[in-house]
Amino acid sequence: MPSKKVIEKWHEFANGLNDESKLLDLLADDACFLSPVVYSPQIGKELTYKYLCAAANVFKGNNFHYLNEWIGENSAVLEFEATVEGVTVNGVDMIFWNETGKINQFKVMVRPFKAINILMKLMAEQLMK
């Protein structure tokens, strides 16, 4: 699937961070989520969805916006920034998709150290809900 289309759909979700059905439709059954914190992937559509929804809830209302994007044939890197509890969070969403245009890998990296600490705490709170 043309890369533009996948990333356009991702932006539709990311712009509002609130229509989670849009997100579900974007994920492949074998999707996995790779977090900034843990090396092992979270495997499967359900877990990937859960982590991305938790992240969306953490960033909602915190001036989440994209700064740059680099688009390849079956993958893209989107650089973002947000301000969470007064700390600037700068990161990348690294999105990989299959030939049917469904996201099969979603990896996140974040800087600086202070931002990772805050996200660890807030993600844990979201995931325990």
Place this chain on the structure above:
Amino acid sequence: MPSKKVIEKWHEFANGLNDESKLLDLLADDACFLSPVVYSPQIGKELTYKYLCAAANVFKGNNFHYLNEWIGENSAVLEFEATVEGVTVNGVDMIFWNETGKINQFKVMVRPFKAINILMKLMAEQLMK
């Protein structure tokens, strides 16, 4: 300058991680380095060079290799992996250059958390030398 050229030159340096004169020639006078740990940039060619050399020393002999790259007009993202003290370090080099093909911003993000901790320690040791 065509992006291929800048990234080719970067790879020439990164392949060996040992010819530091190649690196110096690649940097703009107003270059800055943005670390995975601290938000504030390290400003100037000299400091950027110092940080990149420290990183090269940390990764040397630790199976540093690139996994993926996304190339834009004046910037690129290179995903890398290495194994440092038994811990897998997965990261991105986010490289931006000016119209003369000199790198003016070099940003690094790293995952997982364990990897950031190890790099913080080893980078500090290198920078204090």
